[in-house]
Amino acid sequence: MKLADLIDLEAQLARDREADPASLGARDRALLIGARADTAEVPRQELLSRWLAALRDREPGRAWPGQRVEGALRTTRALLVLAGLALGWAASTALLRGGGPHPVNVWDFLLALVGVQLVLLALLLASFFLPLATAGAPLAGLVRGGVAALVRRLAGPARSAEWRALWHRLRSRRSLYHHVEPWLLLGTTQAFGVAFNVGALVAFLRLVTFSDLSFAWSTTLLDLDARTFQSLARAIAAPWATLWPDAVPTLDLVERTRYSHLESAYLWPGVGRAARPEAVGGWWPFLAAALACYGLAPRLALLALSSWRARRALRRLPLDDAEVARVARRLAEPHVETRAPTPEGAVPLAPDARLPASPTHAPAARAAILRWRDAPASVASAVARQASCASAEPASVNGAPLGQAIGEAEVVIVLAESWEAPDKATLRFLRDLRAAAGPGRHVIVVLLDTAAGTPRAPGGEELRIWREQLAALEDPWLAVEPYAEAS
Amino acid sequence: MNEAPRFAVVGRVNKGKSSVVATLAEDDSVRIDPRPGTTAEVREYPVQVDGRTLFVLVDTPGFEEADRALAWLREHDVSAAERPARVAELVRAHEGTGDLVEERRLLAPILAGASVLYVVDGTKPFRRNYEAEMEILRWTGRPGMALVNRIGEEDHAAEWHRALGQYFALVRDFDAFSVTFEERLALLGAFRELRPDLRPVFDEALTALGAQRRRRRAEAAAEIARLVAGALCHFEELSATDEEDLARQRDRVERSFHDELRRMEERSRARVERIYGHAEARFETEGLDRPVFEQDLFAEETWRTLGLSPPQLVAAGAVAGAAIGGTVDALVGGASILAGTVLGGAAGAGTALWSLGSRFARVRQVSAGGVAGSLLGAQRWWAGERRFRIGPHASPNFPWVLLDRALLHYDAVARRTHARRGAIAVGGERAGIVSGFARGERGELDRLFHALRRAFEDPPRGLRDDLERAVERILARIDPVPGEPPPG
Numbered sequence: 001m002k003l004a005d006l007i008d009l010e011a012q013l014a015r016d017r018e019a020d021p022a023s024l025g026a027r028d029r030a031l032l033i034g035a036r037a038d039t040a041e042v043p044r045q046e047l048l049s050r051w052l053a054a055l056r057d058r059e060p061g062r063a064w065p066g067q068r069v070e071g072a073l074r075t076t077r078a079l080l081v082l083a084g085l086a087l088g089w090a091a092s093t094a095l096l097r098g099g100g101p102h103p104v105n106v107w108d109f110l111l112a113l114v115g116v117q118l119v120l121l122a123l124l125l126a127s128f129f130l131p132l133a134t135a136g137a138p139l140a141g142l143v144r145g146g147v148a149a150l151v152r153r154l155a156g157p158a159r160s161a162e163w164r165a166l167w168h169r170l171r172s173r174r175s176l177y178h179h180v181e182p183w184l185l186l187g188t189t190q191a192f193g194v195a196f197n198v199g200a201l202v203a204f205l206r207l208v209t210f211s212d213l214s215f216a217w218s219t220t221l222l223d224l225d226a227r228t229f230q231s232l233a234r235a236i237a238a239p240w241a242t243l244w245p246d247a248v249p250t251l252d253l254v255e256r257t258r259y260s261h262l263e264s265a266y267l268w269p270g271v272g273r274a275a276r277p278e279a280v281g282g283w284w285p286f287l288a289a290a291l292a293c294y295g296l297a298p299r300l301a302l303l304a305l306s307s308w309r310a311r312r313a314l315r316r317l318p319l320d321d322a323e324v325a326r327v328a329r330r331l332a333e334p335h336v337e338t339r340a341p342t343p344e345g346a347v348p349l350a351p352d353a354r355l356p357a358s359p360t361h362a363p364a365a366r367a368a369i370l371r372w373r374d375a376p377a378s379v380a381s382a383v384a385r386q387a388s389c390a391s392a393e394p395a396s397v398n399g400a401p402l403g404q405a406i407g408e409a410e411v412v413i414v415l416a417e418s419w420e421a422p423d424k425a426t427l428r429f430l431r432d433l434r435a436a437a438g439p440g441r442h443v444i445v446v447l448l449d450t451a452a453g454t455p456r457a458p459g460g461e462e463l464r465i466w467r468e469q470l471a472a473l474e475d476p477w478l479a480v481e482p483y484a485e486a487s
Numbered sequence: 488m489n490e491a492p493r494f495a496v497v498g499r500v501n502k503g504k505s506s507v508v509a510t511l512a513e514d515d516s517v518r519i520d521p522r523p524g525t526t527a528e529v530r531e532y533p534v535q536v537d538g539r540t541l542f543v544l545v546d547t548p549g550f551e552e553a554d555r556a557l558a559w560l561r562e563h564d565v566s567a568a569e570r571p572a573r574v575a576e577l578v579r580a581h582e583g584t585g586d587l588v589e590e591r592r593l594l595a596p597i598l599a600g601a602s603v604l605y606v607v608d609g610t611k612p613f614r615r616n617y618e619a620e621m622e623i624l625r626w627t628g629r630p631g632m633a634l635v636n637r638i639g640e641e642d643h644a645a646e647w648h649r650a651l652g653q654y655f656a657l658v659r660d661f662d663a664f665s666v667t668f669e670e671r672l673a674l675l676g677a678f679r680e681l682r683p684d685l686r687p688v689f690d691e692a693l694t695a696l697g698a699q700r701r702r703r704r705a706e707a708a709a710e711i712a713r714l715v716a717g718a719l720c721h722f723e724e725l726s727a728t729d730e731e732d733l734a735r736q737r738d739r740v741e742r743s744f745h746d747e748l749r750r751m752e753e754r755s756r757a758r759v760e761r762i763y764g765h766a767e768a769r770f771e772t773e774g775l776d777r778p779v780f781e782q783d784l785f786a787e788e789t790w791r792t793l794g795l796s797p798p799q800l801v802a803a804g805a806v807a808g809a810a811i812g813g814t815v816d817a818l819v820g821g822a823s824i825l826a827g828t829v830l831g832g833a834a835g836a837g838t839a840l841w842s843l844g845s846r847f848a849r850v851r852q853v854s855a856g857g858v859a860g861s862l863l864g865a866q867r868w869w870a871g872e873r874r875f876r877i878g879p880h881a882s883p884n885f886p887w888v889l890l891d892r893a894l895l896h897y898d899a900v901a902r903r904t905h906a907r908r909g910a911i912a913v914g915g916e917r918a919g920i921v922s923g924f925a926r927g928e929r930g931e932l933d934r935l936f937h938a939l940r941r942a943f944e945d946p947p948r949g950l951r952d953d954l955e956r957a958v959e960r961i962l963a964r965i966d967p968v969p970g971e972p973p974p975g
């Protein structure tokens with residue numbers, strides 16, 4: 001995983017936070033299945049990288065903060081490299097040319113270009129390996145503040161709030177990425193360090209090559225003689241002594257290049273700047289090697305180390321926090337959709353049921369009782385009494401023709417089970433019954449609830465449904481009545 | 488898509504076909520109504536995994552005139568081998584007429600190769616007149632399974648089983664209104680018996696549905712954790728120049744603070760419902776289908792029945808206080824003879840005891856921390872302005888009550904089938920869940936609640952993650968998914 005991926009991951013998590021999980025599942029699986037990914041066995045990092053890549057392809061016009069931040073980091077590094085080159089060149093040139101009529105003091109050169117760098121390097125290493133949080137915190141805070149300001153500037157006013165939220169989110173989730181941050185910071189600073197040393201070395205070699213430099217050393221201390229100074233120089237040159245023996249100062253060179261500022265002349269007799277350039281300029285291999293060895297090489301090593309560690313830290317990010325784990329699960333597991341492609345919608349409202357009033361008939365009229373479907377015959381007498389009619393034997397509608405079944409009865413009672421909603425067959429039967437009975441003859445549908453075994457009065461809902469459905473027949477002599485249980 | 492096997496859900500009108508489909512397809516847009524004929528057209532519900540249709544549930548209109556249809560089929564004496572063709576002939580012969588419309592529509596997918604899921608209402612007695620439609624289905628020659636839908640009080644399943652067993656190779660009970668996820672999977676498992684040739688298809692569907700259920704649970708856990716952490720860290724501030732100014736603002740801010748907590752809970756519940764696919768009916772019937780909360784978040788009854796009991800709260804406070812005191816003891820190398828632990832425990836218990844009755848948060852004066860905060864405080868003091876804050880809610884029982892309500896709501900949502908319509912009842916009749924937690928689990932959660940309160944301005948991600956994982960473990964106990972190991 002790259003830095004841009006990491007930042008984009010956080011941005012996408014923030015963006016998806018309020019979205020419907022089901023739609024996210026559909027979107028993400030479609031993206032990965034489209035990419036022909038066998039997601040079940042893919043490591044989490046790679047899965048997330050593929051997902052982000054697919055999202056970027058899906059929305060090419062969208063400003064992805066990861067690429068912007070990575071671009072800004074690259075630009076910052078490039079600027080630091082340029083600044084380092086310029087500063088190194090300037091420092092080296094100033095040291096070599098700034099001595100006026102006197103030769104370049106080897107001590108000054110070593111102190112300025114090697115000594116200071118070694119001290120800075122030691123401090124840097126100490127801040128990494130020792131718990132110098134108090135010393136490093138203000139610097140890190142400044143850097144973070146700078147990055148925050150940079151992010152705001154890069155985002156522009158339109159996206160400022162979104163990017164600020166992302167920055168805050170990154171900060172709040174810092175514990176997840178704290179292995180990456182220092183190495184990125186170190187890499188950026190070491191890019192500057194390398195450039196500084198390269199600039200200094202190139203400027204040094206340019207002056208060595210295209211001008212005549214004279215080097216010297218001086219001391220006020222009487223006991224620092226040439227031999228001691230040479231031992232010191234040999235110790236410094238130890239790392240490259242075998243590789244580059246010419247870059248180790250000889251005792252002869254040391255003795256010949258001792259210089260007196262009081263007399264403005266080398267102390268060794270016969271040594272003149274113009275006369276013996278190989279003697280007075282003989283320090284340059286040593287100084288170049290010192291700069292390369294103590295200035296450039298550690299910075300290069302740290303740059304390589306920080307790049308490697310940053311890459312490794314990014315590669316080994318556990319990405320096991322709860323939110324990322326949920327996303328990874330969403331990406332790796334199949335997405336299930338069971339709904340209809342289009343929702344069915346609400347049930348249309350029922351038309352107003354305008355049932356006729358319960359038809360009245362003369363008391364004690366003879367009634368024909370018909371059983372619709374499997375309505376029980378046992379309640380016939382009770383139903384007849386309920387309808388104030390004389391008792392009659394119930395007939396099944398599946399038996400004789402309807403006209404014959406109802407005979408001359410003044411009232412036709414239809415027994416029906418209330419829990420069977422009136423279907424088309426029921427309506428057809430009632431139409432046929434009306435045709436057989438002719439207009440004006442009362443037809444009463446008596447509903448029985450037989451679900452519990454013993455017939456009883458139906459519930460209000462069932463009665464309402466029957467009445468609503470039978471209203472479609474527009475039969476003014478038709479009524480729907482609940483069965484009245486014998487008290 | 489055309490090659491995916493189909494299962495036509497058929498039966499008499501108003502016997503729960505659409506309820507079965509709604510539950511199996513988790514689709515609460517399916518029309519369900521006590522009036523007959525609600526389903527007038529054939530509708531397909533493809534079960535898709537990663538866009539591939541594994542099989543299709545087909546909702547059909549109900550039989551309305553099975554007797555006549557069967558009579559038509561029997562007009563000619565045909566052999567058993569010719570019966571499917573005779574059924575196809577019935578459909579063709581009545582095409583373009585207004586006759587046997589529903590029968591033709593429901594038979595069409597079966598004649599095209601769909602297997603049959605015949606739904607009957609097991610709470611109503613078996614009647615002979617059902618034999619006509621069962622006979623027609625037998626004439627189609629397609630494999631069939633009967634579902635005895637038990638969505639009522641009476642139970643006539645036994646007589647139905649005896650009758651259905653003569654017509655269908657498989658007969659299963661199924662309550663579309665209160666079926667559990669496990670029972671849903673079991674029914675899909677029965678599809679394998681109906682179509683052994685499609686076993687890999689159903690195995691894949693079952694695996695994917697199990698994974699989806701676990702993901703939903705994880706999403707819900709994240710939502711509940713977000714609610715608890717957000718509510719626990721919520722605060723509002725105001726500045727006042729004098730007592731009169733403060734009195735003017737105090738009521739408004741206290742109301743605003745508690746209303747925001749209620750809104751957070753409401754939003755969280757809506758999201759949990761959406762995670763389980765219960766959103767559409769709710770939004771379509773907005774205003775009618777809102778959840779009925781019998782008790783307000785800050786109602787006395789809520790706090791009496793939910794959350795931890797007073798002894799549990801005092802014990803939790805004592806443990807937390809003792810832990811802090813114990814740190815002091817450790818720092819002085821035991822020279823305090825455990826006085827820190829004892830005093831800390833007593834102080835923690837005392838604080839919990841004192842806060843037991845406080846359901847509402849109160850406005851308190853605050854000063855910002857750090858050097859910058861001190862400077863700002865000094866500047867405000869100089870200007871005669873004082874800063875006040877309400878929140879985070881200090882009651883030790885607040886997160887427990889909130890968590891309890893969220894868990895009860897989750898329980899109701901996760902168990903609610905898509906055949907049910909209307910509000911999700913979150914009841915006050917049930918005791919809470921959190922009081923039954925093991926002591927260790929309560930301690931872990933209490934530690935998280937304390938840590939979140941302390942870091943209320945910017946709680947670290949790790950704390951939220953820990954809370955989410957703890958909630959997920961709880962949900963795994965409430966809503967176990969078949970095939971997963973029991974939560975530790």
